[in-house]
Amino acid sequence: MRAPSLSTKDLTINFGGHVAVDHVSCDFYSGELTVIVGPNGAGKTTYFNLISGQLKASSGTVIKDGEDITATAPSTRAKKGVGRAFQLTNLFPQLTVLENIRLAVQAQTGDGWRAFTPTNKLTALADKAELYLEATGLEGVAKQRAAALSHGNQRKLEVALLMAMEPDIYMFDEPTAGMSMDDAPEVLELISKLKADTRKTILLVEHKMNVVRSLADRIVVLHNGALVADGSPEQTMNSEVVREVYLGNAGVMA
Amino acid sequence: MEKTNGNLLVKGTVFLVWAILLFAPFLFQDVRSTEVAARILVFIVLVSSYDLLIGYTGIVSFAHTMFFGLGAYGTAIALKTMGPSWSAVILGALIGLGISLVIALAVGLLSLRVKAIFFAMITLAVASVALVMASQLSGLTGGEDGITYRPPSIFKPAAKLLTDENGKVLRIFGVKMNGKIAAYYFVFFSSLILFCVMLRLVVSPIGSVLKAIRENEARAEAIGYRVVAYRTLVFCAAAAFASLIGSVYAVWLKYTGPDTVLSFAIMIDILLMVVIGGMGTMWGAVIGVVMMTLAQYYLRDLMGVVADATHNLPIVPELFDPDRWLLWLGLCFILLVYFFPTGIAGRLMAKGEPA
Ligand SMILES: Nc1ncnc2c1ncn2[C@@H]1O[C@H](COP(=O)(O)OP(=O)(O)OP(=O)(O)O)[C@@H](O)[C@H]1O
Numbered sequence: 001m002r003a004p005s006l007s008t009k010d011l012t013i014n015f016g017g018h019v020a021v022d023h024v025s026c027d028f029y030s031g032e033l034t035v036i037v038g039p040n041g042a043g044k045t046t047y048f049n050l051i052s053g054q055l056k057a058s059s060g061t062v063i064k065d066g067e068d069i070t071a072t073a074p075s076t077r078a079k080k081g082v083g084r085a086f087q088l089t090n091l092f093p094q095l096t097v098l099e100n101i102r103l104a105v106q107a108q109t110g111d112g113w114r115a116f117t118p119t120n121k122l123t124a125l126a127d128k129a130e131l132y133l134e135a136t137g138l139e140g141v142a143k144q145r146a147a148a149l150s151h152g153n154q155r156k157l158e159v160a161l162l163m164a165m166e167p168d169i170y171m172f173d174e175p176t177a178g179m180s181m182d183d184a185p186e187v188l189e190l191i192s193k194l195k196a197d198t199r200k201t202i203l204l205v206e207h208k209m210n211v212v213r214s215l216a217d218r219i220v221v222l223h224n225g226a227l228v229a230d231g232s233p234e235q236t237m238n239s240e241v242v243r244e245v246y247l248g249n250a251g252v253m254a
Numbered sequence: 255m256e257k258t259n260g261n262l263l264v265k266g267t268v269f270l271v272w273a274i275l276l277f278a279p280f281l282f283q284d285v286r287s288t289e290v291a292a293r294i295l296v297f298i299v300l301v302s303s304y305d306l307l308i309g310y311t312g313i314v315s316f317a318h319t320m321f322f323g324l325g326a327y328g329t330a331i332a333l334k335t336m337g338p339s340w341s342a343v344i345l346g347a348l349i350g351l352g353i354s355l356v357i358a359l360a361v362g363l364l365s366l367r368v369k370a371i372f373f374a375m376i377t378l379a380v381a382s383v384a385l386v387m388a389s390q391l392s393g394l395t396g397g398e399d400g401i402t403y404r405p406p407s408i409f410k411p412a413a414k415l416l417t418d419e420n421g422k423v424l425r426i427f428g429v430k431m432n433g434k435i436a437a438y439y440f441v442f443f444s445s446l447i448l449f450c451v452m453l454r455l456v457v458s459p460i461g462s463v464l465k466a467i468r469e470n471e472a473r474a475e476a477i478g479y480r481v482v483a484y485r486t487l488v489f490c491a492a493a494a495f496a497s498l499i500g501s502v503y504a505v506w507l508k509y510t511g512p513d514t515v516l517s518f519a520i521m522i523d524i525l526l527m528v529v530i531g532g533m534g535t536m537w538g539a540v541i542g543v544v545m546m547t548l549a550q551y552y553l554r555d556l557m558g559v560v561a562d563a564t565h566n567l568p569i570v571p572e573l574f575d576p577d578r579w580l581l582w583l584g585l586c587f588i589l590l591v592y593f594f595p596t597g598i599a600g601r602l603m604a605k606g607e608p609a
C-alpha cells in the first residue's frame with residue numbers, strides 16, 4: 001500500500017470538557033476525493049481547523065507526507081501544501097478580487113517578501129492570478145472589492161483563493177453552501193477537474209447527496225466528533241451506523 | 255485600483271505639494287515659511303511611516319516619536335561630542351538607527367503576537383520610559399533643556415555655496431545661496447527619497463501582504479503568510495524611517511530636545527495627521543501633514559486678520575480672538591473626522607471606485 005499524503009492519528013480537541021473532535025485517525029491519499037459527512041455540530045469544520053492549524057490539537061498528530069506538522073503554524077502548513085477554504089466566507093474585504101487572488105498566488109511563489117518590485121511588474125504573478133480568475137468565472141468582477149461582491153461570488157472567491165494556493169491537499173468546507181443553482185455546478189465542476197490530477201488529495205465537506213454521489217471516491221462519517229464510518233460510497237451510505245446517525249435527518253441524506 | 259477622478263485629484267495635489275516644497279525657498283522668502291516647509295518635509299516621512307503601521311497593517315503604536323527621537327538624539331549627541339562634521343552626522347544617525355531597530359525588533363518579537371490593544375499599551379509604556387530616560391540622562395541629552403550644537407560647516411548660515419565675481423554669496427531670484435539653502439535641500443531630498451522608498455514598498459507584493467494582514471489576519475496566515483514576521487518587519491521598517499528622518503530634523507534644527515522630537519504631543523500630531531489625511535494611502539499622509547501644519551502655524555494669524563477686520567461688529571471679533579485658535583483647530587478636527595471618517599484622501603479616492 002502506498003503512503004498516505006495526509007494522516008491524522010488520534011486527533012482530539014477538547015473545548016473545556018466538550019470533545020469536538022474525538023481521537024480521529026484517518027489516512028488520505030493523493031488522487032482520492034474523500035467526502036466528509038456528518039450532522040451539524042459533528043466536528044467536520046473543527047477537524048479541518050486542526051489539520052490546517054487554525055486550532056491546536058489537545059492530543060494526537062497531523063502528518064503530511066510523513067512529516068509531523070502538529071505543532072506548526074497555519075502559514076507553515078500552507079507552505080507545506082496544506083490548503084483549505086472556509087465554510088464561512090473569509091476574505092480580504094477591502095481588497096479587490098484580483099488582489100485577493102494574487103495574495104494567494106504570491107504566498108506560494110515566495111514573492112511576498114519582495115519590497116522593491118512593483119507588483120504590476122511581476123507578470124508571472126499576474127498571469128497566474130488571471131488563470132484562477134477565469135477558472136472561477138470572476139474575471140468580470142476582478143476590480144471590485146471583495147466586500148462588494150454578491151454572496152455567490154464571494155463563495156467563488158473563497159474557492160479561488162484555495163485553488164490559487166495550488167496546494168497538495170485541498171480542503172473544501174461546504175463550498176457550495178448558499179450558492180445559486182447556476183453557480184454551484186460551476187464550482188463542483190472545478191473540483192471534479194481537480195480530481196483528475198492524481199497528485200492532489202481532496203477533502204470535501206458536503207451535505208448535498210447528489211454531489212456526494214457524483215464526486216466521492218470515499219466517504220468518512222463523523223458523529224459527535226468521532227469517526228463512525230469510513231469506506232466506499234456504497235458501503236458507508238448503506239451502513240447501519242450511518243442510518244442511525246442520520247435518523248431524524250433523513251431529509252439530508254435522501 | 256481604478257484611475258478615477260478622485261484618485262487623480264489626490265495624486266495631483268500631492269504632486270503639487272512636492273513641487274511647491276521644491277521651490278519653497280524661492281517662493282516664500284522668509285525664515286518662518288522655510289521653517290514650516292522643512293517641518294512639513296520631516297513630518298511627511300514621519301506620518302507616512304506611521305501610516306505603514308496603522309493604515310496598511312493595522313498596528314497601533316504610540317512609540318513612533320520614540321524612534322524619531324532616537325534618530326534625532328543620536329545625531330545631536332554625536333554632533334555635540336564630535337564637533338560639526340559629516341562623520342558625526344552619519345555616525346549619530348547610524349547609532350540612532352541601530353538602537354531603534356534593536357528596540358523595534360525586541361518589542362515586535364515579544365509582543366506583536368498579543369492583541370492589538372495590549373501591543374498599543376506596551377508601546378506606550380516603552381515610549382514613556384524613553385521620555386523619562388531622555389530627561390534623566392541629562393548629562394548626555396541635556397534633560398528638559400535639550401542640546402544645542404553646530405551643524406556640518408556646509409549648513410552654517412555663513413557658508414557660501416556659490417559666489418559671484420566679487421566673492422560674495424550669489425543670489426538667485428533674490429535668494430542667497432548660503433548654508434541655509436543647503437540645509438533646506440538636504441531636508442528636501444532626504445524626505446523625498448525616504449517617501450519614494452515607502453511608496454515603492456506599498457505597491458510591491460509586501461504592501462499587499464500588509465493590507466491583507468490588516469484586512470484579515472487569520473486568512474493571511476492561512477494562505478501562507480507568517481503574520482508575526484511581517485508585522486515585526488514593518489514595525490522595524492517604520493522605526494527605521496522615523497529614526498532616519500529624526501536625524502535629518504536634528505541637523506536642520508541645530509537643537510534637539512524632548513519638545514521637538516520626543517513628546518507625546520508630537521505623537522498626537524502624527525495620529526491626527528494620519529487620520530485627517532486618510533489612512534492606508536501614503537498620499538493621505540502628505541495631505542494630512544500639510545493641512546495640519548499650516549493650521550498650526552497660520553490659523554492664529556488668519557484669526558487675527560478676521561478679528562481685526564470685524565472689530566466693529568459685536569461678538570464676531572471675540573469669537574475669532576487669536577487666543578482661541580486651539581478651540582477652532584479642535585472644531586475643525588471634529589468636523590473633518592465627522593464628514594471624512596476615512597480621511598480626505600480615503601474619501602476622495604474611494605468615490606469613483608465601482609461600488
Ligand atoms: N472555538 C470553539 N469553542 C468552543 N466550541 C467549539 C468551537 N468550535 C467548535 N466548537 C463546537 O464543536 C462542535 C463541532 O463544531 P463544528 O463547527 O466542527 O461542526 P460541523 O460538523 O462543522 O457542523 P456544521 O455542519 O454545522 O458546519 C460544535 O458543538 C461546536 O459548538
Ligand SMILES: [Mg+2]
Nearest residue numbers: 044045046087
Ligand atoms: Mg462546519
